[in-house]
Amino acid sequence: MKNLFRIFVLFVLTSSALVAQNRDAVIENIIKEETNNSQLKNLAHELFDVVGPRLVGTPNMQKANDWVIKMYKSWGIEARNQKWGEWRGWERGITHIDMLSPRVQSLKGTQLAWSASTKKGGVKGEVVMMPTFNSKADFEKWLKTIKGKFVLGSEYQPTGRPDYNWQEFATPESFEKMRKERSAIASEFRKNIGRTGYNSRDFKTAIENAGAVGMIESRWSNGFGVQKIFSSSLKKIPTIDLELEDYGMLYRLAKSGSKPEIHVNAQSKELGKVPVFNTIGEIKGTEKPDEYVLLSAHLDSWDGGTGATDNGTGTLVMLETMRVLKKMYPNPKRTIIVGHWGSEEQGLNGSRAFVEDNPEIVKNIQAAFNQDNGTGRVVSITGSGFLHSYDYLNSWLAPVPRDVRKHIKTSFPGSPSGGGSDNASFLAAGVPTFNLSALNWSYWNYTWHTNRDTYDKVVFDDVQNNVILTAILAYMASEDPERASKVKIQLPVSPRTGKPGVWPTPRSPQRKGGLD
Structure with a gap:
């Protein structure tokens, strides 16, 4: 009986050792x-x-x-x-964006996902920024002026340098000043949208229905040259995301009265x-x-x-x-x-x-x-x-x-x-x-x-x-x-x-x- 017990114990130990050995071999081979x-x-x-x-x-x-x-x-x-x-179903095509006036320059950007296509050969128009609105009536009055134009639909970014770059090189006072300026711009942009009587999505639809030929946005990702690229909420006109540097330039030109003009060729297909x-x-x-x-x-x-x-x-x-x-x-x-x-x-x-x-x-x-x-x-x-x-x-x-x-x-x-x-x-x-x-x-x-x-x-x-x-x-x-x-x-x-x-x-x- 003792011998049988010893054989059983030996069998169990041997089996366990073989299992461990096989496991180790598989893991070694994976590595x-x-x-x-x-x-x-x-x-x-x-x-x-x-x-x-x-x-x-x-x-x-x-x-x-x-x-x-x-x-x-x-x-x-x-x-x-x-x-x-x-x-x-939707298929992205080419996106070409060029500034024609006050000088010629190719711009960096792309149409957003599910964006409407421009006509073949593209479309050109003046770029305008949204003024300060005091009421819904102000907004509706402005809408009558934007037919055939591109509208800048995002807040202006005062710097294209990410925070870590400011923290490394700026004085604490300069960094804090920039942060306050950026926060104030963002806050006023949101309030301005609120004064239109529309939410952040529907005001774009109102611009589309007023005859604008395109919406220009810029969603900066707080890094050098980096943009978040999501989807368009509009149905009839293209939505373009421009990189911060080019968006800021168009914004400043529009604000100063220089009346920038761009040509956008954004091709895409609806696939049902x-x-x-x-x-x-x-x-x-x-x-x-x-x-x-x-x-x-x-x-x-x-x-x-x-x-x-x-x-x-x-x-x-x-x-x-x-x-x-x-x-x-x-x-x-x-x-x-x-x-x-x-x-x-x-x-x-x-x-x-x-x-x-x-x-x-x-x-x-x-x-x-x-x-x-x-x-x-x-x-x-x-x-x-x-x-x-x-x-x-x-x-x-x-x-x-x-x-x-x-x-x-x-x-x-x-x-x-x-x-x-x-x-x-x-x-x-x-x-x-x-x-x-x-x-x-x-x-x-x-x-x-x-x-x-x-x-x-x-x-x-x-x-x-x-x-x-x-x-x-x-x-x-x-x-x-x-x-x-x-x-x-x-x-x-x-x-x-x-x-x-x-x-x-x-x-x-x-x-x-x-x-x-």
Whole structure:
């Protein structure tokens, strides 16, 4: 009997050692593959330079969906486009902007997303600024003077130098003086709009209806040469964003009575109603195929740049992670799926649709890992409000190489996110979802939704760091013999309501965008 017991103990110890040895080998192979054979630069070139920006409802977005499928299939990974809605189809064309008077100069800017097109060959007109209005009657009187003209519809910026540049070189008194001047200009601009009797959106429609030939805006992002590029709210005339330097010049010329004249050729096409998709990739599990580890990143972007860091780098992390896992871990215990979501930028629509349309998958997700905020290495992971997340997330992080793990600050149990990125869609459904939060590399000023969000801003060493991290997390979550606990914390009392916080609940997506 003693001999049988010794044999049993030896068998258990030997089996455990083999499991650990196999685990170590897979992890070592993951690290070697990504270190020595990374495909990140090739993928980045194809996605950013060849496919380009990925605005929902555009041919580029469809091209991106199809390109992702092509890449997965070239690696032997099953992939499909899953339709979740319809959107206003639109295609960006050229934008040329030239000042004709009081001198000739080409200007730097672009039409906003979903902007109306100019006629073929463009349109020219005088540029005018809005005067100070004392009443709605003043505004309506002025509207009668703007037919055939371009209207400057944004506040004037007194400096194109970001605050950090002022802090480095200006005297404290000069810096404070500039800040007060900028604040006063912004405040008066808002009050002036209020005195028109319209809100910040409807006053533009009134200008459009009065016969203006275009709206000129400038949304500076508090960095050298950086503009936020979003969408036009107008239907009949183009909306152009001019970079701060050129916008300020036109403003000063108009204010001084120099009557600047510009020519704008902004071509775009309306494409009617088009289908929109999430792209889903899958490596089928062998032991527990109906349980899932989810990799998550949104594929869509705004289109002022090429969407490189929002969220091209997150997309690259998940693409490359799937490639590495397929090569080094081709038979996972649980099914590993990846979601490349559409229309995150308009309200997490793709991921919300996936949650709503795939309840059997969602309820059986072991864990989800989402990456969104820029090109930097991951520096923060929280437990997202799951009471026992410390236990399993720490065990999954344990084999991550020290040179990757040392940068990461963890906090437990954390709290659930109500929005911001696609992790919120899955947290609302009770899925243990962990946002891989990155070092920002001046993300908010310089690349987030800007004209400078391009390939050259990618820090490939940091993205490679994130692939190794994500691949190991996915592997460990897949191999874990236990299901990750979904027990949620009791949220603290809200100081605003005096009541305990409530866990976010799933929200339905907007499935027909821009079609009203």
